[in-house]
Amino acid sequence: MVLQNTTSRGTSRLDAFFSVPAAAILMAIVCNVLWGSAFPFIKMGYRLFAIDGSDTASILCFAGVRFMMGALLVYLGGAALRRGPLPMPRGAVLAQCCGLGLWQTTAQYAFYYSAVAALTGAMGGILNSTQSFMGVILAHFLYGKADRMTVRKALGCALGFGGVLVATLGNHGGGSASGVAYMLIASAIFALAGPWNKAVTAKADAFSVSCLNLGVGGAALLLIGIAMGGSLHPQSAGAVPVLAFLAFISGAGYVLWALLMKNNPVSRIAVFGLVIPIMNVLLSALLNGEPLFEWQYLAALVLVCVGIYLVNKPKKAVCHD
Numbered sequence: 001m002v003l004q005n006t007t008s009r010g011t012s013r014l015d016a017f018f019s020v021p022a023a024a025i026l027m028a029i030v031c032n033v034l035w036g037s038a039f040p041f042i043k044m045g046y047r048l049f050a051i052d053g054s055d056t057a058s059i060l061c062f063a064g065v066r067f068m069m070g071a072l073l074v075y076l077g078g079a080a081l082r083r084g085p086l087p088m089p090r091g092a093v094l095a096q097c098c099g100l101g102l103w104q105t106t107a108q109y110a111f112y113y114s115a116v117a118a119l120t121g122a123m124g125g126i127l128n129s130t131q132s133f134m135g136v137i138l139a140h141f142l143y144g145k146a147d148r149m150t151v152r153k154a155l156g157c158a159l160g161f162g163g164v165l166v167a168t169l170g171n172h173g174g175g176s177a178s179g180v181a182y183m184l185i186a187s188a189i190f191a192l193a194g195p196w197n198k199a200v201t202a203k204a205d206a207f208s209v210s211c212l213n214l215g216v217g218g219a220a221l222l223l224i225g226i227a228m229g230g231s232l233h234p235q236s237a238g239a240v241p242v243l244a245f246l247a248f249i250s251g252a253g254y255v256l257w258a259l260l261m262k263n264n265p266v267s268r269i270a271v272f273g274l275v276i277p278i279m280n281v282l283l284s285a286l287l288n289g290e291p292l293f294e295w296q297y298l299a300a301l302v303l304v305c306v307g308i309y310l311v312n313k314p315k316k317a318v319c320h321d
Contacts, residue, residue, distance in 0.1 A: 035277025048239035053117035057230025064222025069247035071215030104193035105217020118179025121284030134191030135270025146221030156310030163303030227244030
C-alpha cells in the first residue's frame with residue numbers, strides 16, 4: 001500500500017511537471033532535438049554495420065535491436081524512478097499498448113528506416129517535418145474546440161515550414177521516389193499515433209506504455225528482419241556505441257513524448273517537430289563537411305522560433321466588466 005501511494009505521488013509529480021506550459025515547451029524541444037539527431041546517426045550505423053541501402057532485412061534487424069534496447073532502458077529508468085517494478089497494464093489496455101507498438105514503432109519505422117537509406121539528411125528532414133502539420137490538423141478534427149485550428153496556428157505552421165524550406169535552399173539533397181513515399185507514409189503514421197498514444201497513457205503508466213510500445217514494436221521488426229534473412233555484423237568498435245546512443249534516443253524520446261501527449265493538447269506539442277529537420281540539416285552539415293554558418297540556417301531558425309511562438313502563444317484573457 002505504501003509502494004502504491006509512493007508510485008501514485010511520483011506519477012502525479014511527473015504529470016504536474018509536464019502540464020506546466022514552460023516545462024512542456026522545454027521538454028518538447030529536448031525530445032525533438034534527440035529525434036532530430038537520429039537520422040544522421042542511423043546513416044552512420046548503416047556504415048558501421050556494413051548495411052547496404054537495398055538490404056531491407058538487415059535494416060529491419062538494426063531497427064528492431066535498437067528499439068528493444070530502448071525498451072530495456074525505459075524499463076530500467078522507470079523502475080529506478082519508481083523504486084520498484086513498472087506496473088504493466090492488463091487485459092484490453094495491454095492489448096491497446098501492444099497494438100500501439102505495432103503501429104507507432106513497427107509500421108512507422110519500417111518505412112522510416114527504408115526512407116533513411118534512400119534519402120539525404122536534408123531531404124529527409126523536409127519530408128519528416130510534415131508530421132508536425134499533420135498532427136495539428138488532425139487534432140483540430142479529433143478534439144474540436146478543445147484543440148482547434150486557428151489563424152494564428154495556421155500562420156505559425158506556415159512560417160515554421162517556410163523556415164524548413166529556407167534551411168535547405170541550395171542544399172536540399174535528393175533521393176529516390178520510393179524514399180520520398182516511405183518518409184511521407186512514416187510521417188502520416190506518426191501523426192495518427194499521437195491521439196492513440198494520448199488515449200492509452202491516460203489509462204496506464206507512461207513508462208509502461210513506452211516500454212511496451214518500443215519492446216513489442218522492436219521485437220516485431222527484428223523477427224520480420226530475421227525471417228527475411230537479415231543479420232547484423234559490426235565492422236568497427238564504434239558500431240555498438242552508435243547503436244546504444246540510438247537506443248537512448250528512442251527510449252528517452254518515447255517517454256518524453258508519451259508524457260507530453262498525456263498532459264498537453266496535441267497541437268501544442270506536435271508543432272515542435274519542426275525542430276527535427278533543423279537538427280537533421282545542422283548535423284548532416286557537420287558530419288558531411290557541408291557549410292554550416294550559412295544565411296539559410298540562421299533565417300530558418302528565426303522563422304521556426306516565430307512559428308513555435310505563434311502556435312503556443314496563450315490566448316488573451318477576456319475581461320467582463
